Amino acid sequence: MITVEADPFDYALPPGRAALVVIDMQRDFVEPGGFGASLGNDVTRLHTAIAPIAALLAAWRARGWPVLHTRECHRPDLSDLPLSKRDRGHPALRIGDPGPMGRLLVAGEPGADIVPALAPAAGEWVIDKPGKGMFWGTGLHEKLQAAGITHLVFTGVTTEVCVQTSMREANDRGYECLIVEDATESYFPEFKAAALAMITAQGAIVGWKAGSATLLRALNAA
Ligand code: C5J
Numbered sequence: 163m164i165t166v167e168a169d170p171f172d173y174a175l176p177p178g179r180a181a182l183v184v185i186d187m188q189r190d191f192v193e194p195g196g197f198g199a200s201l202g203n204d205v206t207r208l209h210t211a212i213a214p215i216a217a218l219l220a221a222w223r224a225r226g227w228p229v230l231h232t233r234e235c236h237r238p239d240l241s242d243l244p245l246s247k248r249d250r251g252h253p254a255l256r257i258g259d260p261g262p263m264g265r266l267l268v269a270g271e272p273g274a275d276i277v278p279a280l281a282p283a284a285g286e287w288v289i290d291k292p293g294k295g296m297f298w299g300t301g302l303h304e305k306l307q308a309a310g311i312t313h314l315v316f317t318g319v320t321t322e323v324c325v326q327t328s329m330r331e332a333n334d335r336g337y338e339c340l341i342v343e344d345a346t347e348s349y350f351p352e353f354k355a356a357a358l359a360m361i362t363a364q365g366a367i368v369g370w371k372a373g374s375a376t377l378l379r380a381l382n383a384a
Contacts (some may be wrong), residue, residue, distance in 0.1 A: 166340065166380040168372040169362045173340050177213055177384070181228040181311045182218055183326045185296065185318025185346075187211075187280045190273035192319070195200035201257040203349040205313065208319050212279050214345035214374040215317045219280065221381055228311060229310070232296045234324060235267050235274040242292040268377035295327040305334050313338045315377070316369075317345035329361065330368055339369035342377060362365040 163174040177364050178255035191208060200204050222229050236243040240258050248257050257267045264271030269290055282288050292299050306314075314337045316329050325346050341361060348354035361368040 164384040165261075165379050166370075166372050168340060168370040170366055170370070173338070173370040174379070175315070175340070176313055177225070178227055179311055180209050180313035180315055181230050181306070181309075182217055182222040183314050183316050183318070184219070184229070184231045184276075184280060184294070184327070185316065185328055186234045186320075187215065187276050187318050188234055188235075188273065189275055189277055190234075190267055192277050193263065193273075195273075197255075197257065197266045198349065200253045200266060200281050201251070201262070202254075205349075207349050207351075208262060209316065211319060211345050211347040212277065213343065214302060215274055215280055217378060218315070218345060219283075220300065221378055223283060225381075227307060229281075229283070230283045231276055231286060232289045232318070232324070232328070233269070233274055233276065234292075234294070234366045235269045235271075235290050236292055237271065238268055240266075240268075268352075292378065293327075294324045295325075295331040297328070297331040297335065301347055306337070311337075313340070316341040319347055320353075321346045321348040322350070322353040325349075326357045326361065333368045340377075341369060341371045342374050343371050345374050 166173040166175055255261050255266055258265055263273030289300050299348040315334050316325055318325055332339050357369050362371050
């Protein structure tokens with residue numbers, strides 16, 4: 163086990179059985195003209211997470227450890243898009259509408275792609291998910307179990323929506339979860355802070371948090 167200094171106490175990371183999870187680092191959330199921007203958000207706020215995620219990807223790849231990317235997106239016929247999700251609120255564009263990067267949050271469109279700086283490498287898992295959580299409608303639990311993965315290290319966007327939902331779903335399924343605080347970001351700094359506090363409170367009720375430098379130091383020292 164590799165010991166990582168974390169909040170609220172040390173996290174024990176088993177080499178090779180801990181997957182790096184990169185949630186929804188898609189152009190639709192991070193670039194102008196996409197889904198995130200259509201909701202009125204300042205997408206530039208998410209850019210600070212890119213470099214720490216890239217550093218973690220390099221560390222996982224150098225060790226041959228499992229990496230999992232998710233993309234929030236829907237089938238082109240929108241058959242997996244509940245009306246409650248499509249019709250919620252008053253966005254400038256709705257899911258499935260054409261925008262500058264193609265149809266918003268639709269699989270196969272340019273906006274649904276992961277940003278080039280974090281592009282998946284050959285052999286890494288890419289999971290398309292219709293919901294906020296990565297287990298809903300994806301069969302992911304069975305895949306992780308078959309691969310012997312017991313620990314998940316979370317990064318990506320946005321902290322309090324898809325990252326937190328996925329981490330809570332994972333916690334309920336028995337995974338030991340760590341979130342990397344500078345490798346996740348939100349359009350709302352106060353929501354990020356609240357999500358991290360909720361996750362780690364009450365003796366790591368959902369999981370642990372650590373910074374990327376601390377995590378990388380622990381990996382390099384092992
Ligand atoms: C949102 C996500 N915020 N990936 N999706 O709608 O967090």
